[in-house]
Amino acid sequence: MKRLAGLLLSTAAAVAMSGAAWAADFKIGLSNGWVGSEWRTQMIEEAQAAAAAWKAKGHNVTVLVQSANVDVPGQIAQVRNFINQGVNAIIINPNSPTAFDPVFAQAKEAGILVISTDAEVSSPDAVYVGIDQKAWGAAAAEWLAKTLGGKGNVVAINGVAGHPANQMRVSGYKEVFAKHPGIKLVNEVNANWDQAQGQQAMQNLLATYPDINGVWVQDGMAAGAWKSIMDAGKSGQIAGTGEIRKDFIDLWTSKKLNSGASVNPPGVMASALNVAVLMLQKKQLKTPATTGRYKNAMYLPIPFIDQANLADAAKKLEGKPGHYSYTSQLSIADAEALFK
Amino acid sequence: MTAMKRYPFLPALVILVVLLVLNGAFQPRSVSVAGMTGLAKTYLALMLLAIGQTYVVYAGDIDLSAGAIVSLVNVSVVLLMEHWGGDGLSVLAAIAIGLATGLACGLINGVVVAALRLQAIVATFATSIFFMGLALHLMPVAGTPAPAAFWRTYGGRVLEVPFVFWAIIALAALLTILARTRLALQLLAVGDDAQGAYQSGLPATAIRIKGYALCGAFAALAALCVTGDTASGDPLVGGKMTLFSIAAVVLGGSALSGGHGTVVGSLIGALIIGLIGSLVYFVGTPSEWQNLVQGVAILLALMAGILVGRKARA
Numbered sequence: 001m002k003r004l005a006g007l008l009l010s011t012a013a014a015v016a017m018s019g020a021a022w023a024a025d026f027k028i029g030l031s032n033g034w035v036g037s038e039w040r041t042q043m044i045e046e047a048q049a050a051a052a053a054w055k056a057k058g059h060n061v062t063v064l065v066q067s068a069n070v071d072v073p074g075q076i077a078q079v080r081n082f083i084n085q086g087v088n089a090i091i092i093n094p095n096s097p098t099a100f101d102p103v104f105a106q107a108k109e110a111g112i113l114v115i116s117t118d119a120e121v122s123s124p125d126a127v128y129v130g131i132d133q134k135a136w137g138a139a140a141a142e143w144l145a146k147t148l149g150g151k152g153n154v155v156a157i158n159g160v161a162g163h164p165a166n167q168m169r170v171s172g173y174k175e176v177f178a179k180h181p182g183i184k185l186v187n188e189v190n191a192n193w194d195q196a197q198g199q200q201a202m203q204n205l206l207a208t209y210p211d212i213n214g215v216w217v218q219d220g221m222a223a224g225a226w227k228s229i230m231d232a233g234k235s236g237q238i239a240g241t242g243e244i245r246k247d248f249i250d251l252w253t254s255k256k257l258n259s260g261a262s263v264n265p266p267g268v269m270a271s272a273l274n275v276a277v278l279m280l281q282k283k284q285l286k287t288p289a290t291t292g293r294y295k296n297a298m299y300l301p302i303p304f305i306d307q308a309n310l311a312d313a314a315k316k317l318e319g320k321p322g323h324y325s326y327t328s329q330l331s332i333a334d335a336e337a338l339f340k
Numbered sequence: 341m342t343a344m345k346r347y348p349f350l351p352a353l354v355i356l357v358v359l360l361v362l363n364g365a366f367q368p369r370s371v372s373v374a375g376m377t378g379l380a381k382t383y384l385a386l387m388l389l390a391i392g393q394t395y396v397v398y399a400g401d402i403d404l405s406a407g408a409i410v411s412l413v414n415v416s417v418v419l420l421m422e423h424w425g426g427d428g429l430s431v432l433a434a435i436a437i438g439l440a441t442g443l444a445c446g447l448i449n450g451v452v453v454a455a456l457r458l459q460a461i462v463a464t465f466a467t468s469i470f471f472m473g474l475a476l477h478l479m480p481v482a483g484t485p486a487p488a489a490f491w492r493t494y495g496g497r498v499l500e501v502p503f504v505f506w507a508i509i510a511l512a513a514l515l516t517i518l519a520r521t522r523l524a525l526q527l528l529a530v531g532d533d534a535q536g537a538y539q540s541g542l543p544a545t546a547i548r549i550k551g552y553a554l555c556g557a558f559a560a561l562a563a564l565c566v567t568g569d570t571a572s573g574d575p576l577v578g579g580k581m582t583l584f585s586i587a588a589v590v591l592g593g594s595a596l597s598g599g600h601g602t603v604v605g606s607l608i609g610a611l612i613i614g615l616i617g618s619l620v621y622f623v624g625t626p627s628e629w630q631n632l633v634q635g636v637a638i639l640l641a642l643m644a645g646i647l648v649g650r651k652a653r654a
Contacts, residue, residue, distance in 0.1 A: 030627075032627070035631065041628070044627060065626075065627035066621050066627065066630065067627035067628070067630060068617075068627075068630040068631045068634065069631055070580075070617075071577065071578075071579065071580035071581060072566075072570055072574060072577050073382055073383075073385060073386070073566065073569065073570070073577075073581070074580070074617065076382055076569060076570070077378075077382045077383075077614065077617060077618065078621075080375075080378040080379075080382060081367075081370070081618050081621050081622070083378070084367055084369045084370045084372075084374075084375050084378070085367060085369070086369070096482050096570065096572070096574050096577070097482060097483050097572075098482060098483045098484070098485055098570070098571065098572030098573075098574070099482070099569075099570030099571065099572050099574060099577070100570075101485070101491070101570075101571045101572065102491050102494075102495050102568075102569060102570070102571050103569075106495075122483065122485065122572075161476065161480070162476055162480055162481055162482060162575050162576055163481075163482075163576075164481055164482060164483065167480070167481045
């Protein structure tokens, strides 16, 4: 009898211990399907740092990273690798909004939590933790409309046609400019999130429309566009959106450019990771993630840099390399505050 | 030696087996039934595209628009299925139109290259932009979902066996039939010596057009697999597949100069590319090195194939 009780006790202890180990240790897969910019590298580095920070809280969070230039089937293969490895959660910066529905369904069947960041996905088996790209585009457009006093000729330089984030940003500025009858959108071009193409596009636009007052240009091309504006000697007459890389912020400060920048922080994946760890602890969100066009989103705040806080932003970036982006993320405490 | 002559894909097969063993050693679950099913689901599209590309390469031509055809067919099929309501019959009708679209794209390529005598590499690059533009026109943003009936079939099981394995059996049957037609041999003859083939009375132009048409049809089949695996339309989905399909053809032991090769080799080549991708990850390559190591690994596989081939022939 005593023996049996002892056996039961030790079994119970073993179960309790394995339970504790399960609650403390998580394996999280990070999938990134495009490595064309330092922003993505910083995104992954910040997420890795966020995982390490959980150690102080008594949780061993191991991150497994798959980051390569892949097409959609290639990124589906990344997700399948994570499923094969038996991770607890997958955080993905997806190459397509809809293409992951079947593979995310398989992940959910395997008991894996899936969170997308930076770009929304349609899968009902995933949660989106990131910024609202439409609001990002709208905030920059609001700034431009306000800076121009509600009237003037404006051009827009966009990223990759057909890319969902690009389309959402475009719909964001279109909505805002439509509300300002004095703002005339004279042309919109695509420069594929490439600085050289952005510079070329701006050159062409300046040659075609000498009377431009404002430029709405996305990050990744704004530095190039501003170079053309400065080369044309028009930086005093044109207001244009900027970007959040340190080298641009420095240029902005030293040349006193009339600029403003919506911030899509590379810290979004770190924020998603902190949310994921809390979800893995079976905690419930105070407000369920049900916004966005796919009803599975939880939007993060979008910082904005303009003349008012440019000096602060520059200070935050001091000592960082030129390609480093201004960032912000949900700290563990910020994330905990969102849960019950 | 005779084996090497009869089965020029033997070196590729050896590499494939080595890669399977290595994948299994580093991540045992990747070679489980579930793992293999996942591999097949993900790479069936590339296998089909590589097979299509092989027929074009047989004749010494190349098709840089294969991936764009995948995108165009994917977008057309998804839009048609949505337009017609997504029930069984409309899905079949959309598939039929998708195949016809691929065939038509292939015919356009064939006419441009073989009949109008434009250089294949530039002409099909141009048609690829045209096909991609058409796909973007039909569906400016990725995202229209495919009906659940379609992707659940592709991802599901028939008689307890995953659907993709049935698809592979059907593909094997199709390849066997194609191997028995005269077309494969004629394409190889044109690729080996176009002048000689023409002088011996072969209609070289018509044969090359047929090769492109076949490639277009296989690209359409690949698009159906992509649609099954991704459950949606995406006007850019096939873009990167083109060069991978060519790499698979070469890894499989076919000569880009034409006249020499096998479709089975290309099929194996596609799997090699897939397995290299997962192996690079399973061995624990840091993320910032994954692209580089993958590129080096593909180069090594190419060299290994050539060395093994030489040894076997010597």
